[in-house]
Amino acid sequence: MRRGDVVAKRYVIDRPLGGGSFGTAFAAYDTRLDRQVAIKFQHPRTFESNAGFESNKMGFKEEARILKHYKGSRGIPEYFDIARHNEGWVIVMELVEGVTVERYASVSHGPMEQDIAVSIVTQVAETVSLLHEAGYVHRDVKPGNAMIDHNGDVYVIDFGSTWVAGRKPPLREGTDGFAAPEQAMPLRIGTSADVFSIGCILVKLLTLHLPYPDDYLTRARKRRLPPPEPDLTHVPAPLAPVVLDMIHWEPRLRIQTAAEVVDRLRPFRPAAGSPPNPKLIGADPTMRYRCSVAVR
Ligand SMILES: Nc1ncnc2c1ncn2[C@@H]1O[C@H](COP(=O)(O)OP(=O)(O)OP(=O)(O)O)[C@@H](O)[C@H]1O
Numbered sequence: 001m002r003r004g005d006v007v008a009k010r011y012v013i014d015r016p017l018g019g020g021s022f023g024t025a026f027a028a029y030d031t032r033l034d035r036q037v038a039i040k041f042q043h044p045r046t047f048e049s050n051a052g053f054e055s056n057k058m059g060f061k062e063e064a065r066i067l068k069h070y071k072g073s074r075g076i077p078e079y080f081d082i083a084r085h086n087e088g089w090v091i092v093m094e095l096v097e098g099v100t101v102e103r104y105a106s107v108s109h110g111p112m113e114q115d116i117a118v119s120i121v122t123q124v125a126e127t128v129s130l131l132h133e134a135g136y137v138h139r140d141v142k143p144g145n146a147m148i149d150h151n152g153d154v155y156v157i158d159f160g161s162t163w164v165a166g167r168k169p170p171l172r173e174g175t176d177g178f179a180a181p182e183q184a185m186p187l188r189i190g191t192s193a194d195v196f197s198i199g200c201i202l203v204k205l206l207t208l209h210l211p212y213p214d215d216y217l218t219r220a221r222k223r224r225l226p227p228p229e230p231d232l233t234h235v236p237a238p239l240a241p242v243v244l245d246m247i248h249w250e251p252r253l254r255i256q257t258a259a260e261v262v263d264r265l266r267p268f269r270p271a272a273g274s275p276p277n278p279k280l281i282g283a284d285p286t287m288r289y290r291c292s293v294a295v296r
Contacts, residue, residue: 001026001041007090008083011039027095037080038095042088064091066136066159075127075155096157098149098283105143105205113277114236117205118268119285123154125198125265129258132191137165139189141197142178143204152284165191177214182251184220192254198261199246207234211247239268
């Protein structure tokens with residue numbers, strides 16, 4: 001796909017935004033409605049095997065359905081359209097003008113301040129709670145699947161792995177380092193799997209390292225692993241018990257939903273009226289809580 005290419009007779013490709021296992025996203029211009037959009041293409045690579053094809057097809061259809069369902073919800077790019085392109089489909093959605101949380105964290109030169117990390121993670125949890133309330137699990141919550149825009153608003157992206165909570169998924173999904181250990185097994189996955197991932201994001205932002213070795217998912221796919229000790233070095237002491245409750249190896253013993261995460265993190269996030277963090281340059285995720293004007 002090159003700059004100037006036209007998709008579905010109306011979207012003019014501008015620039016690549018990023019690519020993952022299931023798709024490649026581009027910024028484009030919608031000539032019919034005169035607006036910038038993001039277009040996600042199915043990855044041709046995944047058509048090579050039947051399993052890849054089925055998972056891609058299902059992931060794409062499901063992703064479009066989820067986006068459509070949450071049209072107008074805070075923290076989820078707005079669904080615009082689904083269209084045919086060559087052999088596959090494209091999803092057209094709101095263009096988030098910003099960067100992934102992974103990138104945002106990488107340019108902050110060191111561990112993130114607690115108020116900033118908690119504000120980002122709380123925004124992620126607020127959005128994921130919308131899925132949980134409807135009985136879905138995202139299954140791939142990670143810094144690369146969250147974006148922060150210029151106003152400091154955080155979006156969750158990539159709903160291609162979303163599945164019904166408590167139902168056995170046809171394929172295992174998730175990313176090493178962030179996915180809950182039970183995602184390595186062909187088991188029913190509950191909403192607490194996303195809680196585990198959100199906890200891992202919080203630890204990573206605060207300390208630059210993950211609480212568990214980043215290959216446990218791959219290893220657990222081969223054989224059952226004994227629960228490892230989480231590494232919470234450098235997690236501020238008052239936050240550590242909440243983090244532990246999020247990343248418990250045993251799903252039953254974890255915080256169960258993203259809404260509970262929002263509640264448990266409330267005492268740690270900036271309060272309405274608190275001053276901005278003087279060290280923060282650029283997009284400010286704390287503003288939503290400090291200024292209490294979070295209506296979208
Ligand atoms: N609505 C959007 N606005 C701006 N950028 C976006 C948008 N959606 C996706 N992107 C960018 O495109 C990249 C790839 O998108 P996405 O994560 O949805 O693809 P994917 O193939 O499913 O990724 P993976 O499976 O590796 O997580 C993202 O990392 C992000 O940088």
